[in-house]
Amino acid sequence: MSDVIEVIKQSYKIENILEQFIGIDLSNVRKKNKSYNICCPFHQDNHPSFTVWEETNYWKCWAGCGGGDQINLVAKALNLKNHEAIKLLNNQLNLKKTQVEYMKSGVEELLRDKELIKKFNDRIRETFSNLIALRVKTKKQIQEVMEAEDLESEYVINLHHLVPKLEGWLESLESENYAVQYHTLLDIQNFFKKGLNSWIKTK
Ligand SMILES: [Zn+2]
Structure with missing residues (x-):
């Protein structure tokens, strides 16, 4: 299981998780000290209290909603247990792998x-x-x-x-x-x- 977690953590950027599962696009948000400060999607937030660190792929709500890695963020966003979030992300990765394999075989066919x-x-x-x-x-x-x-x-x-x-x-x-x-x-x-x-x- 720990291998799967490692693969997931290396395959997903926290920004992409945020966009795909919560619908927040960080590309227009100004970056400060390699982190983004935005309003927390998990509580009524008027002052940005949610920080995302792109290098460590970590997130934290300073008002108490929690924090963690990519898996914890998916679990929080979809109200899943961590092991369910892992399963979901792993399935998604496998689907992508299949698509890549398919593309490769298409190229081989062409060659x-x-x-x-x-x-x-x-x-x-x-x-x-x-x-x-x-x-x-x-x-x-x-x-x-x-x-x-x-x-x-x-x-x-x-x-x-x-x-x-x-x-x-x-x-x-x-x-x-x-x-x-x-x-x-x-x-x-x-x-x-x-x-x-x-x-x-x-x-
Ligand atoms: Zn919060």
């Missing part, structure tokens, strides 16, 4: 996505430069076979058809649209079933 996006972009770049290489190679082959082979042969016709296909793919890969790029990659993969790299090497 994972970023990693995916990076991989995808690398893949696009690699495919793009492979297609450029293939286009150079295809044009060279066309030059070579034009002299040696029958211009009506299926091989020559296929080579001729490949160039505009390559041009179209290159253009689509340059698109900033992930969906277009993705479907182009699928299209390319489908065309070069064994993979673009192996096609460049073997043909």
Whole structure:
């Protein structure tokens, strides 16, 4: 239990307890000697008799309402026993922790996505430069076979058809649209079933 009390005391500032549980905002109150003097919220008070020390997180009513730490203040404000105030503050802290964890996992999710996006972009770049290489190679082959082979042969016709296909793919890969790029990659993969790299090497 003492660990829980320690955690609560370190997690809550007395000013925040005052604001959250009593509705008193100290930000407009002048500070004197590292303390605030305000009218006591617990008795009819015309002269400020309630002091709050921000460094030690202590409070005291000089007219006899009491004094203490953050836990005592919550207990006094909500008319709770100290152990009930501890339970309330601890539950609130746990809820905050859960929210922080949730936020963290959200960021991790995002980072994972970023990693995916990076991989995808690398893949696009690699495919793009492979297609450029293939286009150079295809044009060279066309030059070579034009002299040696029958211009009506299926091989020559296929080579001729490949160039505009390559041009179209290159253009689509340059698109900033992930969906277009993705479907182009699928299209390319489908065309070069064994993979673009192996096609460049073997043909
Ligand atoms: Zn008082």
